[in-house]
Amino acid sequence: MTDAIRVLIVDDHPVVRDGLRGMLTGDDIEVIGEAGDGDAAVLEALRLEPDVVLMDLRMPGSDGVTATGQLSQRLPSARVLVLTTYDTDADIRRALDAGADGYLLKDAPRDELLRAIRTVAAGRVALAASVAGRVVEHLRGDGDVLSSRELDVLRLVAGGRTNRAIARALDISEATVKTHLVHIFRKLGVADRTAAVTTALERGDITLA
């Protein structure tokens, strides 16, 4: 290894940033900066041109997926390694779609983290074991992706609206809402709206925030 791998840490928790910095510093890795939200992450990355960006997903303000998308467009040289607490299907899918090169969970031990950083720095993809399983599973049964309109409906359902209220909110007829719901039920493998909301929450298709 000729030069140290230059790493930018992105996380909203100072504690985690400190912990990562302590864990990574030394060896063949150099922490060159930190950021506390997605916007700052993009700015810092453009300024510092890191080799690897360690990216948290859930952050106040601009989130990690958005920042990842921006980075893969505006700074393709930077490899993005997502490091998050959550591992829902939708989180993983969105992050990888946005251009992430790796996906690790925060409970990963130190050596796994170091290995993953070296892997993505070398241009390969690093996935946590549990995540890798979901990815192949996702490649198999792909027919259950909710369309954007279906997500609109589902989010309103989660808000407790009746079909009629949803129809008014989306400016469509109640019949259309019901059609969307039937498709949602089939895709999620459930029988009613309440189960649809909870399984969508579990899968990460929608969020309560």
Add this chain to the structure above:
Amino acid sequence: MTDAIRVLIVDDHPVVRDGLRGMLTGDDIEVIGEAGDGDAAVLEALRLEPDVVLMDLRMPGSDGVTATGQLSQRLPSARVLVLTTYDTDADIRRALDAGADGYLLKDAPRDELLRAIRTVAAGRVALAASVAGRVVEHLRGDGDVLSSRELDVLRLVAGGRTNRAIARALDISEATVKTHLVHIFRKLGVADRTAAVTTALERGDITLA
């Protein structure tokens, strides 16, 4: 200050443990141990007899609330300062009921964390600003606490069961289920089961896990 405050760190993420250790070491605080789950936390606390236990809530295995309850019984000398990512009403309520002496969020800056540790070590209560607000709010309107039976029903509702299925599962009549639901709706201030589930999830009364 005669002696350093002896702190035990409890968190399932090695990264966070490292970060906290780095943040706290020095000054008048000494990190004397770490634990990765609730059971280990109790064992380590009994062995090391720390002044303050920094306790995460959501952990694999035995969770932080249970551990807090055990500690307040078996090692009353140890003050428990909860340090978590989440701040739902029910989390806060349960932690304080279990005997926690403080409640901080993980995005707290370093000096706030240090201040809180010194505060609880001195025998006082330390609450994050956002948490304190919820606590007084909770003391005001206390009439909306769901009974345990209502929670049983609500958990099954969240699982997508029909009233009839819930009745069978709990071995009561469908009429009783409906009665419980009406009470739940009133207490949560919602109009239907779906909204009940989402607001209960937001409040932390129930969980998806």
Add this chain to the structure above:
DNA sequence: GGCGCGATCAACCATTCGGTTGACGCAGGC
């Protein structure tokens, strides 16, 4: 003993929901 509250149940009703069938226009891919 009386009171309140939680838990249980019944009967009734209007509304809503879930499911089906069938239909149309439109965009994108083969």
Add this chain to the structure above:
DNA sequence: GCCTGCGTCAACCGAATGGTTGATCGCGCC
């Protein structure tokens, strides 16, 4: 050009839900 999928809508039906009133029982508390 054809087919698929998405989004839109209508009409219909049975089942589930939400709301009401009223009732009984047991427990803890004053």
